[in-house]
Amino acid sequence: MNLLVAAIADLIAISVLTFGVYYRRHFRRDLVLSYVALNVGIMAVAGMLAGGGAGIGLGMGLFGILSIIRLRSDAITQEEVAYYFVSLAMGLVNGLHPDPIWVAPAISAGLVAVLFVADHPRFAHRTRRQLVTLDRAYPQEPELRAALERTLGAEVLHLSVNELDLVRDLTIVDVRFRVAARQPVADLAGLRLPQRAVEQVR
Structure with a gap:
């Protein structure tokens, strides 16, 4: 039984x-x-x-x-x-x-x-992990962090350099980052859209 x-x-x-x-x-x-x-x-x-x-x-x-x-x-x-x-x-x-x-x-x-x-989608839904290859060597972590935040448009939470090539001017980094919250439709790209256009996009 x-x-x-x-x-x-x-x-x-x-x-x-x-x-x-x-x-x-x-x-x-x-x-x-x-x-x-x-x-x-x-x-x-x-x-x-x-x-x-x-x-x-x-x-x-x-x-x-x-x-x-x-x-x-x-x-x-x-x-x-x-x-x-x-x-x-x-x-x-x-x-x-x-x-x-x-x-x-x-x-x-x-x-x-x-x-x-x-594994719920709402758990840490803005957190991402990505392997990023930059076409420049960044030996200093503050410069690397700033370059990653500019490139990804996100807050870098943790980074680990996999490869730093000063000859080829290359950096490969494993980065964990938090993407920004979704912007309202009317504010995308700095545009001020009419209310009717906003409703149509939504």
Whole structure:
């Protein structure tokens, strides 16, 4: 009975996570298939191991082995890596279906809720990260910061110089910045538009 309840909870949880949260925010159909397949496969293997008396130790060993697998077919973002690990964890937890019967469903619901909140579009929605190549060498950080803020039109929060080439006059920097709040339509480019034109643009 525990395994049946855990399997149903896992299918509901992975469906909500992939179709209700991930796809609606990131729109990658190929990774939806990967997450579902990974989750269901791990749940099946963990359920078989638990049924054979392998125990939690072997299950955690399986988690450790799978967690170091690199997805070489395509580049994925750090957000997508987070969904990968949660899909893996939910499959393992529900496959092991620990007692009492409500533990696995509760953990699955908690993992989905955590990702829903942590990956919400309203969280730090003005913060960006970008690798910027400047056609000038900036050995001094204050000058580099000012040049980045002029180029990006944003407040630089953190920067890390990846390459400083004084011969080729080149700077490559990894920068985190906060974009400015959206300006009213009537103030774009310093223009004062008539009210009717503003309403049409909106």
